[in-house]
Amino acid sequence: MATFTVHLPNARPGQPTPPEKITFVRDGFSWGAFLFGPFWLVWRRAWLAALLWTTALVAIAFAAVKLGLSLVALIVVALTLAVALGFEGPLLVGWTLAHKGCPETDIVIGETIDEAELVFFRRWPASQTTGRHEDRPAAEAPTA
Numbered sequence: 091m092a093t094f095t096v097h098l099p100n101a102r103p104g105q106p107t108p109p110e111k112i113t114f115v116r117d118g119f120s121w122g123a124f125l126f127g128p129f130w131l132v133w134r135r136a137w138l139a140a141l142l143w144t145t146a147l148v149a150i151a152f153a154a155v156k157l158g159l160s161l162v163a164l165i166v167v168a169l170t171l172a173v174a175l176g177f178e179g180p181l182l183v184g185w186t187l188a189h190k191g192c193p194e195t196d197i198v199i200g201e202t203i204d205e206a207e208l209v210f211f212r213r214w215p216a217s218q219t220t221g222r223h224e225d226r227p228a229a230e231a232p233t234a
Contacts, residue, residue, distance in 0.1 A: 093117040094206040095180075096196035097187040109211070113192060114203055115184050123179030124172050130179060136186040143182075147171060 097113040123130045128147070131140035150171065154164050184194055196214075200206035 091199050091201060092206070094198050094200065094203065095184055095194045096198060096210055097184065097192040098195045100191045100193070111192075112210075113187055114198075114206055114210075115180050115187070116203065117180055117197075119176050120179045121176065124176030127172060127175055130175075131182060134179075134183045134186075136183050138189075139182040139186055143175065 094114045094116050097115065098107050099111050120130070122133075126133075128140045128144045131137075131143060150167060151164070154167055159167070188194060196210060198206045198210045200209055
């Protein structure tokens with residue numbers, strides 16, 4: 091089972107949150123972040139995190155070269171940083187969403203993101219996402 095954090099945009103009181111604005115971020119190790127590093131952060135629109143991570147990579151590589159580390163040591167440092175981003179990448183994406191006005195509001199568990207979305211929307215009050223004040227699905231809503 092995977093854990094997903096749910097990020098909702100800060101809505102004004104009395105204003106519903108459109109379901110398409112809700113973001114789910116898979117928690118845990120990210121192979122994409124491990125393999126593609128800052129490019130993965132850019133793909134996830136975590137611009138500041140990508141810039142800071144790239145700056146840190148360049149600074150560490152520059153320091154390693156100035157210290158005269160061997161090629162093997164440079165590879166170990168690069169792999170260590172890639173593993174660190176693999177573990178911390180989803181947290182950086184969540185941090186970015188929070189700073190863009192979409193704080194983490196819930197945590198759901200599911201095998202896939204589709205299952206996690208299903209779990210979330212089944213327990214989320216309909217009035218929070220559609221503006222209706224009933225707890226009925228949209229198909230049962232009366233038509234005018």
